[in-house]
Amino acid sequence: MANDRPERAALHQVIDRRLSGKNKSIGNRERFLRRYREQIRDAVRKAVGDRSIHNIEDGADISLPKRDVSEPVFNHGPGGTREMVHPGNQEYLRGDRIQRPRGGSGGGGGSGASPDGQGEDEFTFRISREEFMNYFFDDLALPRLVRTQLLADAPEWKSRRAGYVSEGNPTSLHVVRSMRVGLARRIAMGGEARRQLRRAEAHLALLDARPDTPAAERAALAREIDELRARLARVPFLDPFDLRYRHRIREPLPTSKAVMFCLMDVSGSMDESRKDLAKRFFILLYLFLTRHYKQTDVVFIRHHTQAQEVQEDEFFHATESGGTVVSSALTLMHEIIRERYMGQEWNIYGAQASDGDNWQQDSSKCRELLDRKLLPLCRYFAYVQVADEDQNLWEEYTRVRDANVNFAMQKIVTPAQIFPVFRDLFKKSPMGQAA
Numbered sequence: 001m002a003n004d005r006p007e008r009a010a011l012h013q014v015i016d017r018r019l020s021g022k023n024k025s026i027g028n029r030e031r032f033l034r035r036y037r038e039q040i041r042d043a044v045r046k047a048v049g050d051r052s053i054h055n056i057e058d059g060a061d062i063s064l065p066k067r068d069v070s071e072p073v074f075n076h077g078p079g080g081t082r083e084m085v086h087p088g089n090q091e092y093l094r095g096d097r098i099q100r101p102r103g104g105s106g107g108g109g110g111s112g113a114s115p116d117g118q119g120e121d122e123f124t125f126r127i128s129r130e131e132f133m134n135y136f137f138d139d140l141a142l143p144r145l146v147r148t149q150l151l152a153d154a155p156e157w158k159s160r161r162a163g164y165v166s167e168g169n170p171t172s173l174h175v176v177r178s179m180r181v182g183l184a185r186r187i188a189m190g191g192e193a194r195r196q197l198r199r200a201e202a203h204l205a206l207l208d209a210r211p212d213t214p215a216a217e218r219a220a221l222a223r224e225i226d227e228l229r230a231r232l233a234r235v236p237f238l239d240p241f242d243l244r245y246r247h248r249i250r251e252p253l254p255t256s257k258a259v260m261f262c263l264m265d266v267s268g269s270m271d272e273s274r275k276d277l278a279k280r281f282f283i284l285l286y287l288f289l290t291r292h293y294k295q296t297d298v299v300f301i302r303h304h305t306q307a308q309e310v311q312e313d314e315f316f317h318a319t320e321s322g323g324t325v326v327s328s329a330l331t332l333m334h335e336i337i338r339e340r341y342m343g344q345e346w347n348i349y350g351a352q353a354s355d356g357d358n359w360q361q362d363s364s365k366c367r368e369l370l371d372r373k374l375l376p377l378c379r380y381f382a383y384v385q386v387a388d389e390d391q392n393l394w395e396e397y398t399r400v401r402d403a404n405v406n407f408a409m410q411k412i413v414t415p416a417q418i419f420p421v422f423r424d425l426f427k428k429s430p431m432g433q434a435a
Helices: 005-011 026-035 037-047 129-136 175-209 215-233 272-292 312-317 327-340 360-374 392-403 415-425
Strands: 060-065 122-127 156-165 245-253 257-265 296-303 307-310 346-354 380-385 407-411
Touching (some): 175 215, 257 272, 257 327, 272 312, 272 346, 296 327, 327 360, 380 392, 380 415, 392 407
Parallel strands (some): 380 407
């Protein structure tokens, strides 16, 4: 027996492998995040204002005003009689009358509030990087996105009800439908036997009313009644044949095929501060696309006097510079669309960042390229100028914006403006919902 004890103890060993760790409640945290969703979202938007490119996707310590997370409590109202025992009492004896303090309940310590109401405590907690990005991108969407076709390689599926089946998972058992089928089967299988039983019982009642009825006839009828009742008793209350399970099938859904073109000016007029603003904007756009649109292609184009399609790492970290010919990027974008993304199944988007410094003749060419070639193919095109001066490119693009509803433009001068501008360009709207 002594040798068996260690083995038995090992069988009851419990190892906690939850990601949240011990003494932490996932359910309580989720309820807290749902209850104060709006306050947390506002705090997230304030927290990301001064972030650098490298830590934009990290988690954050979120502080909420204490008044927003206060819970209702019960306090003693005025009046009434109660007995209290205070530790360390060396002044009062039983029976002494103590005057009630004026003004209701006493003030709590540690609030740090000044007489004018300022300096209230805040409730601070940390949210993970996933929660941080989910709150920030919660109400954003690609404008005018349309679901166009069924993808064969990675289709999207929708589960819908498809009636009931006689075999399935026990967790999908439909009790009411099973009982209804069982009742119908019992009625069908025992209907004739019940009719015979009623007739036999009525006949036996007539025989009992006659004193001259032969005992053999009464005994035969009683045996027939017993056999009918035994036959009915053998009909099962619920048979495996009666069980019905909820049936669900998966249907393929039309999937949105989208491509986002990121065009960034890296000419000599784009100093380091302006390039940093443009990179922050595109990093935010790239994070948004990769988190919410798995089937979206991203095409990176850098340009000075010449435009070149590059990879993600080169787009954000290369230091090449030169003159400025903005139309080269738009021309290259049109060529790539004609080669790889022609057809009604593609949702084409464009985002361009520049300081607006360009040749006057080339700015007019940019307007013509957008009006005649690109915007008829694009669902949406956003232009961001990382300079406050109204350059000739801004003036030409203003004419494009006035003539096209799928073109938007904004200015970003300081890092604090990146996030409000980004949210304004990609906020959800009735036109921006997937069709």
